[in-house]
Amino acid sequence: MVVKSQIKLIKSLQQKKYRNQHSLFVVEGVKTVQELLKSNIVDHQIYSTDLSLFGADEESVRLISEKELRQMSNLKTPNKVLGVFETPEQEPINFSDWVVALDDVSDPGNLGTIIRLCDWFGIRHLLCSKNTVDCYNPKVLQATMGSIARVNVFYDDLFQALENSKVSVYGTFMEAKKIYRQNLPTSGILVMGNEANGISKEIEQLCKERISIPHFGKSSTESLNVATATAIFLNEIRRG
Amino acid sequence: MVVKSQIKLIKSLQQKKYRNQHSLFVVEGVKTVQELLKSNIVDHQIYSTDLSLFGADEESVRLISEKELRQMSNLKTPNKVLGVFETPEQEPINFSDWVVALDDVSDPGNLGTIIRLCDWFGIRHLLCSKNTVDCYNPKVLQATMGSIARVNVFYDDLFQALENSKVSVYGTFMEAKKIYRQNLPTSGILVMGNEANGISKEIEQLCKERISIPHFGKSSTESLNVATATAIFLNEIRRG
Numbered sequence: 432m433v434v435k436s437q438i439k440l441i442k443s444l445q446q447k448k449y450r451n452q453h454s455l456f457v458v459e460g461v462k463t464v465q466e467l468l469k470s471n472i473v474d475h476q477i478y479s480t481d482l483s484l485f486g487a488d489e490e491s492v493r494l495i496s497e498k499e500l501r502q503m504s505n506l507k508t509p510n511k512v513l514g515v516f517e518t519p520e521q522e523p524i525n526f527s528d529w530v531v532a533l534d535d536v537s538d539p540g541n542l543g544t545i546i547r548l549c550d551w552f553g554i555r556h557l558l559c560s561k562n563t564v565d566c567y568n569p570k571v572l573q574a575t576m577g578s579i580a581r582v583n584v585f586y587d588d589l590f591q592a593l594e595n596s597k598v599s600v601y602g603t604f605m606e607a608k609k610i611y612r613q614n615l616p617t618s619g620i621l622v623m624g625n626e627a628n629g630i631s632k633e634i635e636q637l638c639k640e641r642i643s644i645p646h647f648g649k650s651s652t653e654s655l656n657v658a659t660a661t662a663i664f665l666n667e668i669r670r671g
Numbered sequence: 672m673v674v675k676s677q678i679k680l681i682k683s684l685q686q687k688k689y690r691n692q693h694s695l696f697v698v699e700g701v702k703t704v705q706e707l708l709k710s711n712i713v714d715h716q717i718y719s720t721d722l723s724l725f726g727a728d729e730e731s732v733r734l735i736s737e738k739e740l741r742q743m744s745n746l747k748t749p750n751k752v753l754g755v756f757e758t759p760e761q762e763p764i765n766f767s768d769w770v771v772a773l774d775d776v777s778d779p780g781n782l783g784t785i786i787r788l789c790d791w792f793g794i795r796h797l798l799c800s801k802n803t804v805d806c807y808n809p810k811v812l813q814a815t816m817g818s819i820a821r822v823n824v825f826y827d828d829l830f831q832a833l834e835n836s837k838v839s840v841y842g843t844f845m846e847a848k849k850i851y852r853q854n855l856p857t858s859g860i861l862v863m864g865n866e867a868n869g870i871s872k873e874i875e876q877l878c879k880e881r882i883s884i885p886h887f888g889k890s891s892t893e894s895l896n897v898a899t900a901t902a903i904f905l906n907e908i909r910r911g
Contacts, residue, residue: 540780544896551895553887574896581889611910647793647909649821655791656784656814659902662895666903669887670851 433478433499441503441515447565454518456567459506464514466577473517478503480511505569518567522583524556526598528618529668532558534589534634535625536657539564543574544658545623550578552665557582558620560589560634593637596620602630602638603664605654610642610667621664623657673718673739681743681755687805694758696807699746704754706817715755718743724752745809758807762823764796766838768858769908772798774829774874775865776897779804783814784898785863790818792905797822798860800829800874833877836860842870842878843904845894850882850907861904863897 443449444457455475458464461484468474468489477492479485480500485492500509524530531554536542542564549557564571566584575582593600599619622638624630630638644655644663655663683689684697695715698704701724708714708729717732719725720740725732740749764770771794776782782804789797804811806824815822833840839859862878864870870878884895884903895903 544899547896548899550888551884551886553889644791644906645909646791648790649793655902656787659784659788659899662899662902663906666884666906669885 433493433495433503437476438499438502441513444515445505445569447568450518450565450567455515456518456572457505457569458514458516458572459504459512459569460510460573461512463572463575463577464512467514467516467580470580472519472580475515475517477512477514479513484512521585522556524558524583524585524587524592524596526556526596526618526620528556529554530556530558530596530598530618530620531661531665532589532593532600532620532622533560533563534622534630535560535562535628536623537562537564538626538657539568539570540574541626541656541658542566542568543571543576545661546571546575546582546584547578548658548662548665549582550575552669554665555581555583557584558589558592559584559586561586590633590637593620593622593634599640600638601640601642602635603660604629604641604643607641607643609645610664611645613640613642613667615668619668621661621668623661623664626657673733673735673743677716678739678742681753684755685745685809687808690758690805690807695755696758696812697745697809698754698756698812699744699752699809700750700813701752703812703815703817704752707754707756707820710820712759712820713757715757717752717754719752721751761825762796764798764823764825764827764832764836766796766836766858766860768796769794770796770798770836770838770858770860771901771905772829772833772840772860772862773800773803774862774870775800775802775868776863777802777804778866778897779808779810780814781866781896781898782806782808783811783816785901786811786815786822786824787818788898788902788905789822790815792909794905795821795823797824798829798832799824799826801826830873830877833860833862833874839880840878841880841882842875843900844869844881844883847881847883849885850904851885853880853882853907855908859908861901861908863901863904866897 474491478495602622714731718735842862
């Protein structure tokens with residue numbers, strides 16, 4: 432049986448304030464929890480309605496009822512497993528390879544997708560402005576599909592961090608040089624802006640290089656979504 | 672004042688069954704409604720809490736109260752305007768340029784993002800299997816940001832449509848030739864699969880060309896999301 436205070440703790444971790452206070456976060460779903468158990472992230476407690484999903488060496492898994500899972504879960508249809516993990520220490524950004532920097536990305540699905548993209552393209556470090564949505568937000572974690580275990584997400588004063596970085600800062604804009612014409616270096620920082628406002632004026636000053644994705648539709652076309660634009664820029668960086 | 676029967680009709684249009692029955696669909700938000708008013712899609716009735724958002728020649732706009740908008744809206748925070756439009760006739764697919772084909776894409780956000788991407792990359796025709804989520808679903812329309820007005824979304828028996836198309840069919844798979852090495856023709860069909868299962872066995876038979884996006888992360892990396900993968904493939908097709 433799971434005691435009420437545990438359920439209360441787990442529910443409270445849906446809020447950033449309590450995640451920070453306890454240095455814990457919650458992940459749901461078989462696949463994502465298994466990915467995190469294989470990683471360096473330390474598990475605090477795993478709850479599952481089906482113990483056969485885990486190897487015998489996973490001592491921290493605790494059998495719970497469907498009803499208990501529903502009480503803890505943030506999902507409409509909970510998926511067998513809920514894991515509580517310790518928030519890892521943020522690692523300082525290593526600028527020897529390409530780094531993605533986010534200037535106030537606010538949508539959890541977008542951040543989660545960008546973390547998954549970084550993982551796919553072998554980008555180890557993601558630098559986020561302090562106002563970027565928290566990467567331990569349940570909706571972000573859902574969208575990362577376990578990639579959070581392999582990407583170091585570091586929150587920092589973005590202006591200071593870019594200014595101190597000593598590598599080329601590439602800002603992405605609607606009107607700028609086409610990415611296809613660029614001869615990209617082997618390291619640099621790719622800055623992506625907020626969904627509604629793009630890159631802020633303050634950060635724009637530091638973007639010595641300005642790049643864009645050409646568009647091929649009619650002029651009335653909306654901008655690209657920040658996550659799909661990140662996909663295209665990372666592909667351009669890696670395809671060589 | 673808006674009569675109850677109108678509110679009931681509008682609410683019912685959240686369901687595909689009633690959208691089909693009335694040949695009407697609902698769009699919310701200033702930007703998206705304005706985009707649709709500029710297009711060939713015929714407006715049935717526009718409701719707004721602020722008439723100044725529209726030109727004097729928009730005769731179909733009707734002033735409503737915030738309370739009435741809340742009663743009609745599908746959003747947590749309704750955004751000033753709600754438009755009811757007539758579902759346009761589906762246009763047959765024209766295979767003279769690249770066409771995107773979706774094999775049972777089920778997530779509304781993904782379909783909406785793919786429609787927006789087609790618009791950006793000047794892809795006029797999107798061929799969808801009958802089990803692909805309905806493009807007039809409110810969540811799809813939300814994600815298209817108005818692009819639905821510029822992309823022809825055609826639902827058809829995908830197997831038959833591909834078999835009859837007479838152009839090269841490119842299937843996207845996890846393991847296949849890297850897209851970078853391909854010499855792509857000026858027209859073709861790009862087939863994207865379902866979120867969980869990829870391209871079905873039946874459709875796979877018709878994919879004479881098999882392509883993939885290389886990954887640069889560790890082997891345990893998840894696949895890419897279907898919308899971000901579509902972004903990368905379309906960029907590769909258009910960048911030349």
